[in-house]
Amino acid sequence: MTVNVTELQFQAQAAESAPALAIEGRSQWQLTWRRLRHDKMAVASIVVILLMALLAIFSPVVAALLHHPVDVAYPTSGLSAAGLPVSPSTHGFPLGTDNIGRDLLIRILYGARVSLFVGISTTVIATVAGVTIGLVAGYFGGWIDTLLARFIDGVLAFPVIVLAIALAARFGPSLLGIIAIIAFFSWAAISRIVRGQTLSLKEKEYIEAARSLGAGPWRIMFLDILPNLLGPVLVLSTLAIPGAIVFEATLSYLGVGIQEPNPSWGNILSEAQSTYQVAWWYVVFPALALLITTLAFNLLGDGIRDAMDPRTERIFAAGGKAAKKRRRAAAAAAAKPGPATPSATEGN
Amino acid sequence: MLGFVRFLIRRIIGGIVVLFVVDSLTFFLFFSRPVAIVARQLAGRAATPAVISEVVSNLGLNQPLRIQYWHFIIHLLHFNLGTSYFSQESVNTLVKQDLPITASVVVGGVVLWLIVGLGVGILSATRARSVFDRLATVGVLAGLSMPVFVLGELLILIVFVLLAKHGITWIQPGYVGLSAGIGPWIGRMIMPWITLATVQAAIYTRLSRGSLLDTLGEDYIRTARAKGLSERRVIYRHGVRAALTPVVSQLGVDIGSLLGGVIVVEQVFGLGGLGQALIGAILNGDLPVIIGFVLLAAAFVVIANIIVDAAYALLDPRVRIS
Numbered sequence: 001m002t003v004n005v006t007e008l009q010f011q012a013q014a015a016e017s018a019p020a021l022a023i024e025g026r027s028q029w030q031l032t033w034r035r036l037r038h039d040k041m042a043v044a045s046i047v048v049i050l051l052m053a054l055l056a057i058f059s060p061v062v063a064a065l066l067h068h069p070v071d072v073a074y075p076t077s078g079l080s081a082a083g084l085p086v087s088p089s090t091h092g093f094p095l096g097t098d099n100i101g102r103d104l105l106i107r108i109l110y111g112a113r114v115s116l117f118v119g120i121s122t123t124v125i126a127t128v129a130g131v132t133i134g135l136v137a138g139y140f141g142g143w144i145d146t147l148l149a150r151f152i153d154g155v156l157a158f159p160v161i162v163l164a165i166a167l168a169a170r171f172g173p174s175l176l177g178i179i180a181i182i183a184f185f186s187w188a189a190i191s192r193i194v195r196g197q198t199l200s201l202k203e204k205e206y207i208e209a210a211r212s213l214g215a216g217p218w219r220i221m222f223l224d225i226l227p228n229l230l231g232p233v234l235v236l237s238t239l240a241i242p243g244a245i246v247f248e249a250t251l252s253y254l255g256v257g258i259q260e261p262n263p264s265w266g267n268i269l270s271e272a273q274s275t276y277q278v279a280w281w282y283v284v285f286p287a288l289a290l291l292i293t294t295l296a297f298n299l300l301g302d303g304i305r306d307a308m309d310p311r312t313e314r315i316f317a318a319g320g321k322a323a324k325k326r327r328r329a330a331a332a333a334a335a336k337p338g339p340a341t342p343s344a345t346e347g348n
Numbered sequence: 349m350l351g352f353v354r355f356l357i358r359r360i361i362g363g364i365v366v367l368f369v370v371d372s373l374t375f376f377l378f379f380s381r382p383v384a385i386v387a388r389q390l391a392g393r394a395a396t397p398a399v400i401s402e403v404v405s406n407l408g409l410n411q412p413l414r415i416q417y418w419h420f421i422i423h424l425l426h427f428n429l430g431t432s433y434f435s436q437e438s439v440n441t442l443v444k445q446d447l448p449i450t451a452s453v454v455v456g457g458v459v460l461w462l463i464v465g466l467g468v469g470i471l472s473a474t475r476a477r478s479v480f481d482r483l484a485t486v487g488v489l490a491g492l493s494m495p496v497f498v499l500g501e502l503l504i505l506i507v508f509v510l511l512a513k514h515g516i517t518w519i520q521p522g523y524v525g526l527s528a529g530i531g532p533w534i535g536r537m538i539m540p541w542i543t544l545a546t547v548q549a550a551i552y553t554r555l556s557r558g559s560l561l562d563t564l565g566e567d568y569i570r571t572a573r574a575k576g577l578s579e580r581r582v583i584y585r586h587g588v589r590a591a592l593t594p595v596v597s598q599l600g601v602d603i604g605s606l607l608g609g610v611i612v613v614e615q616v617f618g619l620g621g622l623g624q625a626l627i628g629a630i631l632n633g634d635l636p637v638i639i640g641f642v643l644l645a646a647a648f649v650v651i652a653n654i655i656v657d658a659a660y661a662l663l664d665p666r667v668r669i670s
Contacts, residue, residue, distance in 0.1 A: 276501065
């Protein structure tokens, strides 16, 4: 235990003059991105989502290539003699036709436009509204907070779909109306989380410091508190997209959403119900498109959450034996009141 | 005991207020729809203005709003839900007709939902990282991504069509009452139950698995093991009981989304219950039917929430009802 002062000074000097490029600090986002990149499921879902988006954007090109415009029916080539849809890859229809002889593939691709547009735009609206309201309610408290909590409870407790159908029927179905309705029912979940986090963050010392430096409430909310919430908000938003897509599909399926002849996965499936006994492809392909898309967004959201917080257990990421061995080693190291770490400092 | 009675009375009064507010909101939301649309639909396409105005006055739609609202409230206090604009049947009769169908769907769906959701969650948590757990996780993700109606249509496509091809006609679409025997009833209802329960069960598997894993990591579980209790007793008496309380408190919230699922399930399988009737009424603007059914749904949610809260207090002795 004879550590002399000069030795310490020497060490400190050495540390200071060490080349700065040896260790470069990584930001939280860089770390998250690195972890996300190694998550096979998350990468696969990103690829699927991008592919779906590209197909949606370029669906008019696909339609032009196949010479099958989206709302043109082919009663002669697209329907069998009995007037039923033709099966996949007959008469140049890759996925077959629908009940009046339109190209099912093109209908599904155009449906992807509606689904992705509704999913992403409602999520953006709901996120902006949810974050703002959650921050305000959490930071100021008082009657805004009470009102918000009551509203969230009310919306969560009541069958949302009933209210949504009522609103859609009352104000007439339109794309903008549907986006407004879905956004109206989606922001509350986000703002509840943001509110809770704000409540605990606003008691932290750095907020006190900001306030003592003269920062106003809006500056504190959006510049000091919000950056700390971006992680959870990103996860919530990613997971809100499949919810919104399902919501739109359900409304369209029930006949109060996107209306024929505009295609949406919901109204395609609703039409398919009448011919399911003879035309399996008419049900299976739009259902698959919907499932693959929502599954991809759910997997991506889970992946981002895992990447943000490496402590959460990951079922798929690290496979069986290696992970088990590592965990056991870690548990053993933690359990042993071992001299492993102190011995290194006693070395002098 | 006195505390419990007081709790019940307070919750029932609160529930009545909620029902009143919900119904009044529904009334005004739909009343603001122009009455002429309903009247024109009823009077037929070639109706003269005189006929339309007669229809309007027959329905009492020409009276001022506050008088109509007053009548509506008075009727409500007499448990009279009014008469459908279209079928001229009393809403009470419609409810009595359709309630058994919807109740069949709800009861079976809830039982399946809780058994599968909690059961798989508990099994997964006690066998964390086993093959079963991994399969369950995949299943949960698929269930969460699956819209109710898509699952229903796929089940119809795969099960009905395939089974019918192989001559198995036990499972069929459409509704048959319990009076036709328990076998046919289950045969008709099993698909709607599976459809309704799947999404909810997925959520609850995830919830209960996470909650039980957290609980099993607590110190008192180690204490229970250390004093030599059997693993079974540790998990079920000490672990599951504590782990289920947050799950039960979530239950009250999810009753609402369950009812939403019921509407879709009835539509998919063509069962013709309250949900399907409600959609029809909303699309037609059949105000009395809408209000009656919405009131019923709200009452169900309120009562279910009171039961859930009471059960919560029974499960968790720290929660005192007061």
